[in-house]
Amino acid sequence: MPFPIQTSEGSFLAYYSENGLERLDFPIHREPKGLLKPAELPLPMRQWHTMTTKALEQVLAGHAPEALPPFDLSAGTEFQQRVWNALRRITLGKTNSYAEMAASIGQPKATRAVGSACGANPIPVLIPCHRVLAANHRLGGFSGGLDWKRKLLAREGLLFPD
DNA sequence: CCACGGTGGTAGA
DNA sequence: TCTACCACCGTGG
Numbered sequence: 232m233p234f235p236i237q238t239s240e241g242s243f244l245a246y247y248s249e250n251g252l253e254r255l256d257f258p259i260h261r262e263p264k265g266l267l268k269p270a271e272l273p274l275p276m277r278q279w280h281t282m283t284t285k286a287l288e289q290v291l292a293g294h295a296p297e298a299l300p301p302f303d304l305s306a307g308t309e310f311q312q313r314v315w316n317a318l319r320r321i322t323l324g325k326t327n328s329y330a331e332m333a334a335s336i337g338q339p340k341a342t343r344a345v346g347s348a349c350g351a352n353p354i355p356v357l358i359p360c361h362r363v364l365a366a367n368h369r370l371g372g373f374s375g376g377l378d379w380k381r382k383l384l385a386r387e388g389l390l391f392p393d
Numbered sequence: 394c395c396a397c398g399g400t401g402g403t404a405g406a
Numbered sequence: 407t408c409t410a411c412c413a414c415c416g417t418g419g
Contacts, residue, residue: 308416308417310415310416310417311416311417328400328401329399329400329401330400330401333400333415338415340413340414340415341414341415341416342400342401342414342415343398343399343400343401343413343414343415343416344398344400344414344415344416344417345399345400345415345416346398346399346400347397347398347399347415347416347417348399348416348417349399350398350399351417360399363399365399365400365401366400366401366402367401370399371399371400372398372399372400373399374399377399380399
């Protein structure tokens with residue numbers, strides 16, 4: 232049950248569980264079938280949706296979100312949740328390497344696994360996996376497409392050629 | 394088991 | 407610089 236969020240960059244899709252925002256999809260060209268109107272959301276979710284919408288707009292505008300809805304990351308493995316929570320600590324405009332992220336969760340040799348976990352991040356943009364770069368300050372990869380990674384970083388004042 | 398990644402480091406052109 | 411090669415480790419088949 233996806234709920235749309237219209238932005239200047241297209242229509243994102245938000246998914247909620249009983250415990251909070253559990254997934255955020257980048258805009259797609261074809262609208263999915265079971266689309267619901269936000270007005271049909273149960274009350275707590277409606278407030279989360281308002282927060283998600285505002286936070287998304289703020290990040291896309293290059294500002295730190297003043298408030299976030301609760302996240303439900305329970306679908307991830309324990310390792311993935313450790314990585315995702317570590318991602319949340321990277322402040323806007325800052326970056327880390329995959330190696331630094333691995334070290335920050337106490338597994339310095341799991342750099343590659345960290346990359347996989349970033350790719351599995353269910354809430355891109357708000358859980359800023361785009362702030363993780365390869366060593367030597369190279370861009371690295373991005374599941375949502377490198378154009379998005381460049382765009383999001385540019386909004387934070389970090390420019391990458393190519 | 395095995396193969397695959399959003400990696401990182403080294404070696405050699 | 408760029409390419410080749412290898413160690414690394416969580417996931418999914």
